[in-house]
Amino acid sequence: xxxxxxxxxxxxxxxxxxxxxxxxxxxxxxxxxxxxxxxxxxxxxxxxxxxxxxxxxxxxxxxxxxxxxxxxxxxxxxxxxxxxxxxxxxxxxxxx
Numbered sequence: 001x002x003x004x005x006x007x008x009x010x011x012x013x014x015x016x017x018x019x020x021x022x023x024x025x026x027x028x029x030x031x032x033x034x035x036x037x038x039x040x041x042x043x044x045x046x047x048x049x050x051x052x053x054x055x056x057x058x059x060x061x062x063x064x065x066x067x068x069x070x071x072x073x074x075x076x077x078x079x080x081x082x083x084x085x086x087x088x089x090x091x092x093x094x095x096x
Contacts, residue, residue, distance in 0.1 A: 001028045001037065008042035016041075019076055023083055024056075031090050035059045041075055054078035058086055063093050 003024040005017060024037045036059040044051045055069040056079070066089045070081035 001025070001034065003037040003039050005039045006041065008040065010041075010043055012041065016075055020079055023079060027083055027087065027090075030087075031060070031094070033060045033063075034090075035061060039079070041078075044071060049073055052078050054082050056082040056086060058090075060090070060093070066090065066093075 068082040068085040072078040
């Protein structure tokens with residue numbers, strides 16, 4: 001499964017794409033119900049710290065879609081924070 005990655009108002013690097021794909025693959029191996037991952041990256045306020053925002057949406061049928069959005073100093077950090085939050089949501093859904 002490959003993640004759909006959208007970069008808003010900047011050019012994404014191959015290194016960042018590979019990082020996101022690696023992280024989302026790891027998550028999809030743990031939770032087989034995930035059918036699709038949509039990642040949106042954007043720079044909120046240029047020239048300030050904590051300006052990289054990542055939003056990740058997981059499609060997990062038959063349950064409702066799961067979404068997390070986090071802001072951090074780097075996109076990698078923001079993606080990690082989102083995936084941690086989504087992992088908790090997936091655990092909750094699995095136990096429900």
